[in-house]
Amino acid sequence: MRALSRHIETLGALLLAVIWISPLVFAFWAAFHTTSDAVNFNVTAAWTLDNFRTAWDGAPWLRYFLNTFVLVTVILIGQFVITTLAGFAFAKVQFPGRDFVFILVLMQLFILPEVLIVENYAMVSRLGLFDSILGVGMPYMASAFGIFLMRQAFKGVPIELHEAARVEGCGWFGILWRVYVPLARPTYLAYALVSVSTHWNNFLWPLIVTNSPDTRPLTVGLSIFGAPENGVDISVISAATMMSVAPLLIAFLVFQRQFVQAFLRAGIK
Amino acid sequence: MADPFVHVDNVAKRWNGQLGVEGVSLSIPRGSFVALLGPSGCGKSTTLRLLSGLELPDEGTISIDGQNVTTAAPSERNLSMVFQSYALFPHLNVAENVVFGLKVRRVSAAERKEKLHRALEITGLLGYEARKPGELSGGQRQRVALARAIVANKPLCLMDEPLSNLDAKLRASVRKDIKKLQIDLGITVVYVTHDQTEAMSMADMVVLMKDGRIQQTGTPEDLYYRPANTFVAEFVGAPPMALIEGSALPGFGDTPTIGLRAESVRVAESGAGRLTCKVTECEFLGSETFIGLSHPAANGLTVSMPGLKHIPSGDDLEITFDDEDLHFFDAAGQRLARQVGAPAA
Numbered sequence: 001m002r003a004l005s006r007h008i009e010t011l012g013a014l015l016l017a018v019i020w021i022s023p024l025v026f027a028f029w030a031a032f033h034t035t036s037d038a039v040n041f042n043v044t045a046a047w048t049l050d051n052f053r054t055a056w057d058g059a060p061w062l063r064y065f066l067n068t069f070v071l072v073t074v075i076l077i078g079q080f081v082i083t084t085l086a087g088f089a090f091a092k093v094q095f096p097g098r099d100f101v102f103i104l105v106l107m108q109l110f111i112l113p114e115v116l117i118v119e120n121y122a123m124v125s126r127l128g129l130f131d132s133i134l135g136v137g138m139p140y141m142a143s144a145f146g147i148f149l150m151r152q153a154f155k156g157v158p159i160e161l162h163e164a165a166r167v168e169g170c171g172w173f174g175i176l177w178r179v180y181v182p183l184a185r186p187t188y189l190a191y192a193l194v195s196v197s198t199h200w201n202n203f204l205w206p207l208i209v210t211n212s213p214d215t216r217p218l219t220v221g222l223s224i225f226g227a228p229e230n231g232v233d234i235s236v237i238s239a240a241t242m243m244s245v246a247p248l249l250i251a252f253l254v255f256q257r258q259f260v261q262a263f264l265r266a267g268i269k
Numbered sequence: 270m271a272d273p274f275v276h277v278d279n280v281a282k283r284w285n286g287q288l289g290v291e292g293v294s295l296s297i298p299r300g301s302f303v304a305l306l307g308p309s310g311c312g313k314s315t316t317l318r319l320l321s322g323l324e325l326p327d328e329g330t331i332s333i334d335g336q337n338v339t340t341a342a343p344s345e346r347n348l349s350m351v352f353q354s355y356a357l358f359p360h361l362n363v364a365e366n367v368v369f370g371l372k373v374r375r376v377s378a379a380e381r382k383e384k385l386h387r388a389l390e391i392t393g394l395l396g397y398e399a400r401k402p403g404e405l406s407g408g409q410r411q412r413v414a415l416a417r418a419i420v421a422n423k424p425l426c427l428m429d430e431p432l433s434n435l436d437a438k439l440r441a442s443v444r445k446d447i448k449k450l451q452i453d454l455g456i457t458v459v460y461v462t463h464d465q466t467e468a469m470s471m472a473d474m475v476v477l478m479k480d481g482r483i484q485q486t487g488t489p490e491d492l493y494y495r496p497a498n499t500f501v502a503e504f505v506g507a508p509p510m511a512l513i514e515g516s517a518l519p520g521f522g523d524t525p526t527i528g529l530r531a532e533s534v535r536v537a538e539s540g541a542g543r544l545t546c547k548v549t550e551c552e553f554l555g556s557e558t559f560i561g562l563s564h565p566a567a568n569g570l571t572v573s574m575p576g577l578k579h580i581p582s583g584d585d586l587e588i589t590f591d592d593e594d595l596h597f598f599d600a601a602g603q604r605l606a607r608q609v610g611a612p613a614a
Contacts, residue, residue: 158354158356160352160353160354160356161356161358163323163343163350163352163356164350164352164356164358165369165373166323166342166343166344167321167322167323167343167344167348167349167350167370168344168369168370168373169344169370169373169374170344170373174373178358178369178373179358182358182360182361183358183359183360185360
């Protein structure tokens with residue numbers, strides 16, 4: 001009886017895994033076959049790279065890749081700077097109203113980013129950052145989640161290390177840079193992972209705020225490439241999709257172990 | 270002595286109305302080893318933190334080497350510190366930990382290397398430069414903390430119970446190392462401990478504290494032979510001094526409390542003793558046996574007998590002692606001048 005229930009659990013897990021991965025597997029399969037073979041599930045059909053050639057010529061992908069890469073980097077750097085400083089202030093600096101301000105920051109977690117799209121659009125336009133990579137990244141830099149994460153990481157640093165650094169002559173920034181930041185490295189790694197994958201995949205906001213191929217990230221480029229008015233070719237769209245997700249997917253597979261360890265050490269799952 | 274190296278004048282620190290330390294005054298000569306001794310919560314660590322500048326006093330002044338540093342930052346006080354938990358940076362290796370302060374103060378690389386070598390040599394850590402603190406034993410970590418404290422050659426070193434995380438055997442050897450280091454380098458050390466053996470064996474001057482106030486300041490001999498009050502008498506020494514109500518001893522009826530050390534007590538022939546007690550326990554220590562005694566008017570009476578002795582508890586034992594070995598305290602527990610014409614020790 002027990003063995004049976006265990007088998008059912010395993011089966012259920014496998015079933016869920018198959019359902020979850022099947023779109024990706026189908027896209028992968030379709031990308032390497034002609035459209036008719038892909039749609040007819042012709043398993044014995046010959047493999048081809050033609051779809052990739054067609055897709056590659058169909059849009060400025062290199063530009064899109066570069067845009068996404070720059071966007072993700074700019075956001076990550078901005079987030080690291082702001083969340084580090086804010087997290088440190090909330091964790092270790094005594095100032096009046098600290099808890100109140102921290103609650104305000106946490107409130108940001110309850111608000112869906114989509115709700116703010118109109119307001120953010122107006123703000124980005126006022127700042128003259130419309131249709132620029134900085135404009136796409138700006139609203140995400142002061143991340144409440146990141147501030148919370150850094151505050152927790154810094155709170156876990158023993159006060160003796162702080163005091164030892166003070167006795168040795170460190171100022172606030174010296175202590176932050178030489179003691180807190182190195183000790184929070186697993187947290188930075190885990191947060192970078194979440195941030196990069198979120199913003200690599202982010203779609204709605206970049207779609208609204210970008211207007212030209214020079215600033216458009218991959219996700220927006222892909223959706224325009226696959227839009228029905230350009231004619232739907234499952235195989236070519238699949239090939240383009242594969243190209244878009246490949247860098248992140250490969251990075252995940254290669255650094256899987258480090259990522260999991262970073263998450264475990266940062267104490268978030 | 271006219272110009273002490275560290276001078277603490279009537280310093281007080283309170284936490285939200287709760288008592289931290291009150292009325293602490295200290296004069297520490299240059300090159301001396303001072304132990305701040307007391308039970309937990311007595312304010313000894315607070316006193317050390319006030320000296321270091323990690324806490325600022327509510328009242329009073331502190332001066333180090335002629336400079337008034339009452340409100341100065343820790344880094345401006347020209348001192349080093351060893352923490353109870355060692356406070357080694359886990360992400361840095363031994364060498365980086367030791368030169369951390371030099372690097373912060375932008376000492377040149379060549380000078381850093383030379384000082385590092387010297388500090389590691391003194392503490393016996395050569396060859397461990399590349400290890401992380403996590404890869405060291407407790408004793409080695411402790412030595413790294415010491416190396417970090419001495420590398421910059423600061424004239425004053427503060428130590429906050431640096432031996433409390435070591436096992437008993439290691440503690441005895443590190444105790445000697447620290448004392449030797451202090452003498453060789455000629456630095457002034459202020460050392461916080463709750464272990465009176467540590468304080469008595471290492472310090473030139475012991476400051477015994479209780480409830481945020483200094484009970485007695487003096488050499489270890491002073492504290493042992495001339496305790497200022499009953500608290501000092503009961504805290505210092507192993508076993509501590511026994512306290513007897515004066516009325517229990519014929520001829521001392523007008524003295525509220527009389528103190529007596531175990532080594533002054535002798536077992537007497539039946540009928541010749543001055544007090545008759547009951548045996549409560551025998552504690553065998555190898556060269557001697559401490560026999561705990563109970564008497565309705567006395568507290569902590571112990572007699573030391575050579576070698577292994579076993580006396581069943583509950584047996585009667587008569588003890589005697591000489592008048593000049595007695596210490597006298599008034600009703601408030603303060604020491605009284607000797608009453609019985611005996612010469613002062």
